[in-house]
Amino acid sequence: MAGDIRFKGQGIFSYRRPSKDDPEEWPPRFWKFTITLEDTNDHSSPRVTMGFTDKRRLARVRLVNSALTDPPISELGFDPLKNMPKLQDFSELILKRRCPVKALLLDQSFSAGVGNWIADEVLYQSRIHPNQYANTLSKEQINMLHDKLVYVCQTAVDVNAEASLFPDSWLFHYRWGKGNKNGTFMPNGEQIIFETVGGRTSAIVPSVQILVQENAGSSSTSGRSVKKAELQKRNVTAGELIRKVRSK
Incomplete structure (x- = not known):
């Protein structure tokens, strides 16, 4: 690094x-x-x-016969820009994993090169809570995740990772204020909260990223979760859902 x-x-x-x-x-x-x-x-x-x-002593040096076919390179997952799976294959990879989707994105054997802020940005733009289990994602959520994973990575590469050139609407610009005692917010006033998911601090906009539980027995570390059936029964806004959960 x-x-x-x-x-x-x-x-x-x-x-x-x-x-x-x-x-x-x-x-x-x-x-x-x-x-x-x-x-x-x-x-x-x-x-x-x-x-x-x-400088940070994080690297490792290995002598190998073939860089691409020997570990650890051979054990890496797909590159979102070089060999992104087709939507059907991507969906199958997602649905067979029972873990928080944020942890899955950070797993380098799943998607190589996706780091913490990229995963947060992709999930925010996909309107998916990082603690939602991958195998509970809907078809629409998987479609959005597939699209935004490519979009965020491609946009960052196109501007040579110059953060000031990222779109103003990105979570990236506002996710760094975890220690702000007055809270951290998006420009439109939506609050950003922070939870540990997959061993990493995750920036979440709860009014946008609703944690959907597949069934009543699902476990969650977030107080802002609703059952999938309840989402399907009512056509309500994200804000209404959060107020409903908080009142319980």
Whole structure:
């Protein structure tokens, strides 16, 4: 997350923002190892020295025969932009998993590269509560999830992950105020709450993301949940549902 690959005597590749490091410094700051490469078939070719940096010490380095067919790469799930499953296949993958949908999205063996804020954004735009179990999602919810997973990832890539260029309506811009004693809100006044789902802090807009329980025996960590049958019986707004639950 804060690592890099540097080449001795060459400029520093910058992702989004220019690096403040001195390109002439070698080994580079926070380096963990360096390796020198040479062309054994052409000894007149200059050697190339590569350095690997890792400020936060989160990375792992492995020697493998084939990067794509050996673990851990071979164990990753689909890439939402490179090989997103067709809707029918996606639906089957979703419905056979009995776990919170947020935890499923974060599972790298399910969808590779989907991190915490992306999962929150996708679920917000899909109007799905992160604690809803994947196998209880409706056909309409799965359709929306499939569409928004591609949309959020593609939009972020299109602007080179420059957050200021994300659409103003995205949850992303307003999800960082967990410690605000006055509460955290969307521009239209809808409150953002925070719950731990799948081991990660999740930003939720409860007036939009209603937690639907498949049956009365379903468990939930949220007080804002309603039975699926009740949703089907009444054509009510999200706000009305929340007020109903709070009054119980």
